[in-house]
Amino acid sequence: MTDFIATIRVRPKAEVRDPQGEAISGALRSLGMDVADVRTGKEIVVRFVAPDEPAARVVATKMGDELLANPVIEEFAVEVAAE
Amino acid sequence: MSMRVAVLRFPGTWSENDFAHALEIVGAEADILWHADADLRPYDAAIVPGGFTYGDYLRAGAIAALSPAAAELRRADKDGMPILGSCNGFQILCEIGLLPGALVRNRHLEFRCDWVHMRIESDRTPFTAGLRGDVVRMPIAHGEGCWVADELTLARIEANGQVVFRYTDARGGATPEANPNGSTANIAGVANAAGNVVGLMPHPERCSEELLGGTDGRRVLEALTASRYIGMAPASVQ
Numbered sequence: 001m002t003d004f005i006a007t008i009r010v011r012p013k014a015e016v017r018d019p020q021g022e023a024i025s026g027a028l029r030s031l032g033m034d035v036a037d038v039r040t041g042k043e044i045v046v047r048f049v050a051p052d053e054p055a056a057r058v059v060a061t062k063m064g065d066e067l068l069a070n071p072v073i074e075e076f077a078v079e080v081a082a083e
Numbered sequence: 084m085s086m087r088v089a090v091l092r093f094p095g096t097w098s099e100n101d102f103a104h105a106l107e108i109v110g111a112e113a114d115i116l117w118h119a120d121a122d123l124r125p126y127d128a129a130i131v132p133g134g135f136t137y138g139d140y141l142r143a144g145a146i147a148a149l150s151p152a153a154a155e156l157r158r159a160d161k162d163g164m165p166i167l168g169s170c171n172g173f174q175i176l177c178e179i180g181l182l183p184g185a186l187v188r189n190r191h192l193e194f195r196c197d198w199v200h201m202r203i204e205s206d207r208t209p210f211t212a213g214l215r216g217d218v219v220r221m222p223i224a225h226g227e228g229c230w231v232a233d234e235l236t237l238a239r240i241e242a243n244g245q246v247v248f249r250y251t252d253a254r255g256g257a258t259p260e261a262n263p264n265g266s267t268a269n270i271a272g273v274a275n276a277a278g279n280v281v282g283l284m285p286h287p288e289r290c291s292e293e294l295l296g297g298t299d300g301r302r303v304l305e306a307l308t309a310s311r312y313i314g315m316a317p318a319s320v321q
Contacts, residue, residue: 012187015233016231017190017265019188019189019190019191019192019265020188023192067141067149068141070142070145070178072177072184072185072231072232072233073185073187073231
């Protein structure tokens with residue numbers, strides 16, 4: 001068994017408006033930065049034990065499916081690394 | 084015999100006592116049940132009240148949706164029990180999957196605490212029977228009340244009459260100005276396909292007596308107690 005760190009990045013689906021991103025975009029423009037678009041999201045870092053990397057990826061994906069992201073509004077990506 | 088209504092309490096629920104009080108005003112018998120061991124079987128209806136369960140961490144309602152009460156609500160829904168979620172309760176019912184769509188951050192990013200008008204769009208629910216077309220006034224208090232869904236879901240629920248409450252002006256016009264949070268199609272509340280589960284962002288329990296500045300919330304609770312659904316849940320548990 002190996003220690004793994006999974007990084008799950010959750011963000012609003014492309015078709016869902018991101019008002020936080022829009023507010024940040026306005027604030028960056030007020031600093032004189034010519035930004036085209038800003039999208040926000042959240043990063044969830046989970047440490048756990050798994051037999052190998054494919055197994056760790058399966059577990060992290062299950063976390064995203066069952067709790068960390070709401071498929072109605074969000075999508076997520078998983079990165080897994082052995083510690 | 085008066086109607087027996089279960090009012091669920093999760094860590095961070097804040098409207099359970101107000102709901103119990105408002106239900107007593109309309110002659111129902113209300114019990115507040117702790118989410119971890121709630122048994123809805125002896126009840127005729129269930130309420131999921133507002134609050135900030137589990138601090139709204141991750142997403143509003145996401146963690147409450149994993150409570151044992153979620154499984155109990157799913158079971159009660161199968162028996163056709165009337166279930167009402169208000170504010171955070173609406174968010175929880177969407178996260179459980181008992182209601183369509185999701186509630187996200189208000190489009191203007193402000194927490195909005197105000198009175199709103201809504202037109203009742205469907206009378207196919209135990210909470211709105213006989214009220215279709217009426218414009219009611221209720222308070223809101225939320226930061227994540229913007230209802231969204233994909234276009235197919237929206238078209239489906241509009242066609243099925245599952246849009247129950249729509250934000251309007253005092254005359255019933257669904258204008259952009261009357262929409263307090265940017266909700267898709269001014270939607271303030273929806274039902275499941277069968278009509279027994281309803282969720283809305285406003286707070287009927289906070290406008291059920293003159294002292295609080297309005298009594299329209301009482302009409303929703305009176306519709307429940309008067310509905311033909313009375314006794315249906317226990318009878319369907321064979």
